[in-house]
Amino acid sequence: MRNRTIFSITLAFIFIISISAISSAREITVDDDCGADFISIQEAVNNSVIGDTIIVMPGIYTENVRVDVKGLTIRPESNNGSAQIKPLNESVSTFLIEADSVAISGLKIIGASKDYPESSIVVSSDMNKLTGNIIENGCILLGSESSGNLIAENKISNGEGIHIGCCAVNNAVLGNTISNCSTGISESDQTVEIRNNRITDCDCGIRLSFASSIIDNNTILNCNIGIKLGDGCDVDIVNNAIMSSAECGIFDTENNGRKRIYNNYFNNSLNIKFAPGEGGNTWNNSLTSGSNIVGNPYIGGNFWAKPDGTGFSQICVDLDENGIGDLPYNIYENEFDYLPLVSQSSPQNSITPTANFTASVTNGTAPLVVKFTDLSENAVVWNWDFDNDGLSDSTEQNPVYVYRAQGNYTVNLTASNGLNTSSKITNITVEKRVSSTWPFVYVTSGLNVYVIDTATGTVISKVKIGPWPERVAVTPDGENVYVTNSWDGNVSVIDTATNTITDTVKVGSYDIVVSPDGKKVYVTSGDSNNISVIDTDTNTVTATVPVGNWPERITVTPDGKKVYVANHGSINALDDTVSVIDAATNMVTATVHVGNWSEGIAVTPDGKRVYLANEGHYVSVIDTATNTVTATVDVDNSPHEVIVNPTGKKVYLAGTKKAYAAGTDDGFVSVIDTSNNTIIATMDIVGGSPTGLAVTPDGKKVYVTNSNVSGNGTLSVIDTSNDTLSASVNVEFSPGGLAIVPDPESVPQVADFSNNVHKRSAHL
Known part of the structure; x- marks a missing residue:
């Protein structure tokens, strides 16, 4: 009972003190000349209590202000920008807010320059309000773990915009005007409400990473990138107008499928740009009655325009005149806006497309890589027939095709706006090849394996594999490519004729090599410290061989009799060995001690020596006859x-x-x-x-x-x-491992292999 009484008395005392503080709140004046309570803002802060209001008279105040009094309000006598604050020390913030519930409004704050991004307002506390200020040559910076802050109706120019640190919630950025800044608004690892802002002439309008936010009803104009989305973004982007972006409207650097993007107005030469990713983002709401961003009667997808008038929404037909395009808009690979908005004010139904295109080359020796560039007018659908056999070979707007065999080909493009069509043809002449080197490599990256023409760097095909494909190996006949996928712990098998996955083997994690006869594939499994052996006829695992700690790389001698495995080791368990496997028995027959952190490994064509790269700074040379290190190269x-x-x-x-x-x-x-x-x-x-x-x-x-x-x-x-x-x-x-696909004509022929080569040459 006594403790409860003490607690009640304490609460009563705190309440009385709070009431006393509120009742004593007053207005304090500041004038840089005279005739006020104080001549500097810092003096006024130092002599204030909770709930006070500091009124700043017109003038120029050169000082750095540290606000450490809770509930303080700092505002000018009039909101005409006549109260200006400049930093005395240009390398630190003009205002540092360390107390909660502070309000700063109506001031003109001039930072040092763009070189000092923290030279305006820095907030390291909660529940503050920064409203109606004019900020030049600086920024507003919310420090990490600062929650519940409001940044509204400010005008920010020639600086760093608004930066919001990590690990906080319930911050709001509303109705600000931001111009000529490196970034308009950026935030990382928190929840922020970003609404009704106007951002112009910035390098990046809005930049997010690890964010769970709402971006609503903002106007982003004349920026290099409108919105840049980094890792881990789970956001809604709705009701925004993103226009005249130099690089792109939205740049999704992860493309992880966690964004909802609808009812936006895009009008940029390139509206969306993606980095490799799993895709699956949502580009339209369900069809709902209500005025959309271009004034039509339904909420659906986005309005896709281009400054030259060739955007999807400016061309696609709308026969039922409901303001929704009659065709889905293919944004990227399997990304679709299924309810794209169109303008009801333009006579799209009467538009006639005109098919037109150019080819990077129209004649040359096989294999001939041709990049087609669409120049069609008023088209939203493209069907390409690269060999004029009446079958569509591609629906991409600007495809790449490889003519692998000698011959004369006719390319036919049919362009459409969903109602009317137009066609154009051109001829491609492919001569017999003179080089014995097949110029294609398979390269891993992100979620894909890219097929690249090495002469030009042109991606001629892309095979979606899954997260983190690592290393690539090719069968001696060039017909199949094996790819390890470290994330999923499996091996994908790609048919090089069609560049499609034909099988998946549930094994492996990193490196991979094919035996010289093409009958076996060896795969390292670092997490289980073994090597798996795959039979290429059945694509099944026929053996598992325990080796050293964390097997990293692997190679096979030219006669196929020995397999050498570099054991890299881990942080907790170093290793300095190479395991030697007898390919006939799948048993480790020797262990060679080398340097720590073993990585790449390769064997000479005569099979007499193995070269092993050690991350330390040297190379070990192993004699395969004795399995001993005979030399070390620094x-x-x-x-x-x-x-x-x-x-x-x-x-x-x-x-x-x-x-x-x-x-x-x-x-x-x-x-x-x-x-x-x-x-x-x-x-x-x-x-x-x-x-x-x-x-x-x-x-x-x-x-x-x-x-x-x-x-x-x-x-x-x-x-x-x-x-x-x-x-x-x-x-x-960002490329990873690679392998060269051999020229089919240079591969030793089996009985009917020439027929296979002929058939394969017709494919991409």
Whole structure:
């Protein structure tokens, strides 16, 4: 009973103190000249209590203000921008708000410059209101874990816009006008309501990452990117107008299928841009009565316009005149807006399309890669018949096709707006090939395996695999590609004639190699410390071989008798071994001790030596007759990829440079002379870290895939005659492992293989 009495008295005391503080709240005036309570805002804050209002008279106040009094209001005498605050110390914030429930409104706050993004208002507390301010050369920054704040009706220009830190909830950004900033509004890892803002002439209008937010009724104009969505975004984007973006309206850098995007007005040369991802985003609401963003009577999908008037919504027919297009809009791969909005004010039903296109080349030797560029007018549907057999080969607007066999072909494009059609044809002449090297590589990235024409870097096909495909191996006849998928723990089998998945084997996690006779596939399984053996006739696992700790890479001797496995080890269990497997018995017959963090491994064409890249900075040379290390080559860098030239005279190593630092991704390729195991050349890979190596069957070229921090990459080409980089082709994805598909004409023929080659040449 006594404790309960003390508690009641304490509550009563707190209540009395609170009432006393509120009743004592007053207005305090500040004038930079004289005639007021104080001449600086900081002095007024220092002498205020909870609930006070500080009224700032017209003038210029040069100071840095720290607000640590709860419930304080700071406002000007009049909201005409005549009360201006500039930072005394330009490297810190003009206002630092550390107390809860502070309101700052109507002030003109001038930051130092764009070079100081924290030079205006920084908030590290909750339930604050920043409204009606004019901010130049600075930004508003909400620190991490600052919740329940309102940022509304401010005018922000020539700075960093509004930045919202992580790990908070219930913040709102409403009705602000933001112009000429690096980013209009950015937020990370929290829930924010972003409504009714106008953002113009910024590099990025709105940027989100790990966000669960609502983006509603904003206007984004003349920005480089309208909205940029990063990792882990689960957002609703509705009722917005995104126009005249230089790069794109929305850039979805993850494409993870957790966004609802509808009733927006897009009018950009490129409305949507995707990075590789699983897709599955929602692009339309269910058909609902109600005025949509262009004034039509139903809420459905989005209005897809382009500045030149060729957007889907500007062309697609609407025969029932309900303001919803009669065709779904294919945004990207399997992404569709099934209820696209159209304009009821334009006579779309009377529009007649005109088919037109160009081909990157119209004649050349096989295999001939042709990129078709659509120039049709008033079209929303495209049907391409690449060999004029009456069957549609592609519905992409700008497809790529490979003519693999000699012949004369007629290409027929039929363009449509859903009601009327138009066609155009052109001829393609393909001559007999003169090169014995088939110029296609298969490269893993994101959720896909890309098929690339190495001459131009053109992606000629894309096979959706699943999360995190890692390494690639090709059967000797070039008919099948095997890909390990680390996320799903399986191996996908791709038919190279059709570039479709024909089988999936539930095994494996990282590296993969095919036996020289094409009958077996060996796969590393790091999490279970074993090697799985797949029979290629049945695509079933026929054996499992325990090896060392975390098997990383694998290679097979040219006679197919031995399999060498590099055991990488883990953080908690280092390993420094290579396991040697007898392919006939599937038993480990030897263990070779090498350096820690073993990575890439390759065997010479004569089968006498194995070269092993150790991330430390050197390469171990193993004698396969004795299974002992006979030499060590100091690379002075960190190698993790290795291949041997078909002549056996050179070994190529790739990895990150010794001077690698955070934020950089430069790599290297070094060449070892196998006659004396010395490095004879080193090439810098600038702007990319090597992720894979492959050498052509004739040994004349080495291809290097390089990934960089921007999410894009390059395909570097090395001329092995002089060991110099002869070319670098940009690819618009982050590449991983790669393998070269052999030329069918150079593969040793079996009885009916020539017929198979002829049939296969007609496919993409």
